[in-house]
Amino acid sequence: MAAAIEIESLDKSFTLHLRGGTELKVLSGLSLAVERGECLALQGPSGTGKSTILRCIYGNYRPDRGHVRVRGGGDTVDVAFAEPREILALRRSTLGYVSQFLRVVPRVPAIDLVMERAQESGVEPDMARARAAAILERLHIPHALWSLPPATFSGGEQQRINVARGLVAEQPILLLDEPTASLDSDNRAAVVDLVREAKARGATVVGVFHDREVRDAVADRVLVLDKAEAA
Amino acid sequence: MTEPLLRVRGLDKSFGRVTACRAVSLDLWPGEVLGIVGESGSGKTTLLRCLAGELEPTAGSVEFRAAEGPFEDVHRMGEARRRYLMRTQWGIVHQNPRDGLRMRVSAGGNVGERLMAAGERHYGRIRAEAVSWLDRVELDPGRIDELPALFSGGMQQRLQIARILVSRPRIVYLDEPTGGLDVSIQARLLDLLRRLVRDLALAVVIVTHDLGVARLLTDRLMVMRRGEVVEEGLTDQVLDDPRHAYSQLLVSSVIGA
Numbered sequence: 001m002a003a004a005i006e007i008e009s010l011d012k013s014f015t016l017h018l019r020g021g022t023e024l025k026v027l028s029g030l031s032l033a034v035e036r037g038e039c040l041a042l043q044g045p046s047g048t049g050k051s052t053i054l055r056c057i058y059g060n061y062r063p064d065r066g067h068v069r070v071r072g073g074g075d076t077v078d079v080a081f082a083e084p085r086e087i088l089a090l091r092r093s094t095l096g097y098v099s100q101f102l103r104v105v106p107r108v109p110a111i112d113l114v115m116e117r118a119q120e121s122g123v124e125p126d127m128a129r130a131r132a133a134a135i136l137e138r139l140h141i142p143h144a145l146w147s148l149p150p151a152t153f154s155g156g157e158q159q160r161i162n163v164a165r166g167l168v169a170e171q172p173i174l175l176l177d178e179p180t181a182s183l184d185s186d187n188r189a190a191v192v193d194l195v196r197e198a199k200a201r202g203a204t205v206v207g208v209f210h211d212r213e214v215r216d217a218v219a220d221r222v223l224v225l226d227k228a229e230a231a
Numbered sequence: 232m233t234e235p236l237l238r239v240r241g242l243d244k245s246f247g248r249v250t251a252c253r254a255v256s257l258d259l260w261p262g263e264v265l266g267i268v269g270e271s272g273s274g275k276t277t278l279l280r281c282l283a284g285e286l287e288p289t290a291g292s293v294e295f296r297a298a299e300g301p302f303e304d305v306h307r308m309g310e311a312r313r314r315y316l317m318r319t320q321w322g323i324v325h326q327n328p329r330d331g332l333r334m335r336v337s338a339g340g341n342v343g344e345r346l347m348a349a350g351e352r353h354y355g356r357i358r359a360e361a362v363s364w365l366d367r368v369e370l371d372p373g374r375i376d377e378l379p380a381l382f383s384g385g386m387q388q389r390l391q392i393a394r395i396l397v398s399r400p401r402i403v404y405l406d407e408p409t410g411g412l413d414v415s416i417q418a419r420l421l422d423l424l425r426r427l428v429r430d431l432a433l434a435v436v437i438v439t440h441d442l443g444v445a446r447l448l449t450d451r452l453m454v455m456r457r458g459e460v461v462e463e464g465l466t467d468q469v470l471d472d473p474r475h476a477y478s479q480l481l482v483s484s485v486i487g488a
Contacts, residue, residue, distance in 0.1 A: 017476030018483060059465065061472045084451045084465040085260060105425055105447045106418035116429075 002071060003033040004173055004204035005057060010066035010080075012052055026052045030066070032223060036172075039195070039205040041215045044225030050208045051100070054175045056080075057206065058097045059087035070094065072172050092121050096174045098166030100181065102150060102158045110153075111136060111146040114164045121169035128168075135164045139190050155182045167194055174198055176207035180214050192217045235260050236401055236434050237282065238302060242291035244277050244458075251277040253458045255291070259402065264428055264435040266449030266466060268442060268481065274458040275438040276326070276406055282436060283323040283404045284313050295320065298401075318348040321402035322395030326410055328387035331394070332379045338365065338390055339375035345398040364393040369423060385416035389423065396427065405437040409444055421447055442485050446470055454478045 012027040026049040034040045042050040055061040056068050059079045068079040072094025077086055091097070104113050111132050118128035136146060139160040145153065150161050159182050166174065176195070180188045188211060195205060195218045209215035215222065235258040244252040252274045259265055267275045280286040282293055284305045294302040297320060305313060322345070325331035332341050342361040351357055362372040368389040370382075379387055388408060395403055408424065409417040425448060428435055439445055445452055445466060452469040454462040454477065462475040473479045 014472070015474070017479050055471070060467050062464065062468055062474075084468075085263070087465055088450055103446065105421050107422050 002036065003069075004036040004038075004071050005032075005034040005206065006067070006069040006071075007032045007053070007056070008067040008069070010053075010056060010068065011064040012049070012056060012061060013064055027056070027063075034204055034206055036071075036204055037199065037202050039199055039207065039218050039220045041219035041222045042206065042208050042225060043215070043222050048225035050225060051177050054097070054177050054206060054208065057173075058091070058095055058175055070173065092169075094171050094173050096166045096169055096171040098163050098174075098176045098179045100177050102162045102165075104150065106151055107149050109147045110141065110150050110161050113150065113161060114168050117165045118168045121171065123169065131168050131170075132164065135168050135194070138194060139164055140187060156184065156187065159183060160187060163191055163194070167198065170198070170201070170203070172203055174203055174205045174207075176205065176209070178208050178210055180209065180211050188214055233261065234296060236296055238292075238294040238296075239282065240292050240294075242278070242281060242293065243289045244274075244281055244286065245289045250458050252281065252288075255460055257453065257460075257463075259434050259436060261401065261434055262428075262432045263451065264437065264449045266445040266452045267436065267438045267455060268440060268445050268452060269455035270440060270481075273455040275440075275455055277458075278455070279323065279404050279406055279436060279438050283321060284317050285323065295402075318345050319398050319400065321400045321404065322398070323404040324388065324391045324395060324406065324408055326407040328379065328384070328391055331391040332387060334379055336378075337376045338370070338379060338382070341379060341390060341394045342397050345394060349398055360397055361393075364397045365390075367396075367427075368393045369419070383416075385412050385420060388412065388420060392424075392427070396431070399431075400433070402434045402436070405435060405439075407439055408437065409439070409441060417444075424448060442470060442481065454481065 008031050010027050010030040013023050013025040016022045042053060044050060052061060056063055057070065057079065063080045066080060069076050070079055070090060072090065077090050079087060114136060115128040115132035118131050119125060141157060141160055150158050163179050180191050192214055199205060237259040239255060239257045242252055242255040255278055267278065269275050277286065281288045287306050293305040295305050295316060296302045339358060339361040342364050343357040346357050346360060361375060365372045365375060370386055370389055379390055382390060409420055412420065421444065427433065437448060449466045452463065452466045453460050454469060456477045462469060462478045469478060470482055473482050
């Protein structure tokens with residue numbers, strides 16, 4: 001069975017030019033493979049590169065060396081060497097990403113923000129709206145909020161809009177960065193159910209789950225990162 | 232395999248002994264939104280005007296490809312051809328609406344002008360199109376006969392946009408589209424631009440010093456400093472993982488809201 005994600009000898013450092021050229025090495029020689037349909041949880045203290053790995057897979061951080069091969073529906077794309085256009089196409093077709101922050105155009109209603117993610121991946125507008133409504137319902141976003149922009153929402157509500165945006169397009173690979181960080185137990189359970197359903201339809205998941213219960217509920221395998229890996 | 236719409240190679244632009252742009256190369260693809268960021272005086276607007284055919288580069292080439300056609304050098308084609316392309320295939324939304332609008336002509340006349348330039352002569356159709364585009368950019372079609380001077384800054388920006396989009400261009404150049412607008416108007420314009428880009432599959436080059444605008448509107452970013460491109464990449468790569476010292480300075484200088 002072919003791996004959905006294959007990382008080989010990945011180095012990632014940050015050079016802080018405004019801090020006298022200080023170099024922060026975050027990942028050094030990292031290799032890992034995630035099988036199709038598998039859920040890998042990244043675990044380890046702050047600063048060991050958990051989010052950095054997700055961002056390298058998403059094409060958000062540019063590696064110094066190594067390969068990040070992502071296999072969605074079709075061809076394999078090495079994100080470490082792909083052109084911006086290829087990465088954008090890969091994100092639309094293959095990579096769902098739930099980041100820790102919601103960054104959106106002001107004034108746009110929550111449901112539109114969710115449905116546009118499905119539309120970008122090729123879902124027809126009516127279907128996209130139906131799916132957006134379904135997922136907002138599942139995440140217990142009150143109907144009164146659907147037509148409002150999320151700027152005034154609580155932290156937990158904004159996080160759930162973010163989760164909805166990451167999951168609504170039902171891409172084959174999901175990258176989840178603390179998707180339950182500021183959620184209460186009912187909503188944590190809702191996210192767990194959604195991730196399990198994604199797995200049931202064959203999605204590959206790589207995630208950072210701070211909450212142990214959530215991690216135990218969704219992960220097939222845990223990769224523990226420590227400072228040695230990051231040194 | 233599709234090809235880019237616009238191909239720029241080794242573009243230099245000097246004004247006397249002052250170099251405004253140096254060795255700029257880029258490809259722009261259909262439906263792509265490219266941002267050019269950098270501080271005032273970094274050559275962003277000069278570059279934009281060279282791309283749009285308004286300024287002739289000192290060296291290098293700007294090639295545009297009309298539908299199904301070959302690449303044509305914007306600055307080496309005949310004047311008539313260039314004027315025709317500038318009125319039909321692309322348009323520039325100026326930072327100062329007075330540079331992009333005809334202030335002595337009504338709002339409707341401003342929108343209709345490019346249609347007439349493209350050969351439309353039927354007054355009723357021109358007016359109907361003007362009404363429809365005023366509506367699409369969220370301007371009251373009831374004000375079609377007013378002069379642009381009676382419109383607010385944000386409305387003038389949207390009128391410029393309608394004026395260009397009416398001819399169904401393939402590229403829109405935007406020079407600081409949200410500069411000088413108050414923030415609530417900015418948000419409205421951003422939302423409008425984002426929807427137009429998506430619905431019309433426009434290619435857009437947008438010059439801005441506002442990194443927040445760049446993040447929300449653009450796919451790809453070029454960072455300019457003193458006339459040179461010091462870094463480029465996917466917008467979120469450049470903003471979240473800036474590599475060049477100057478990009479890091481720009482990103483770290485933003486005041487979060």
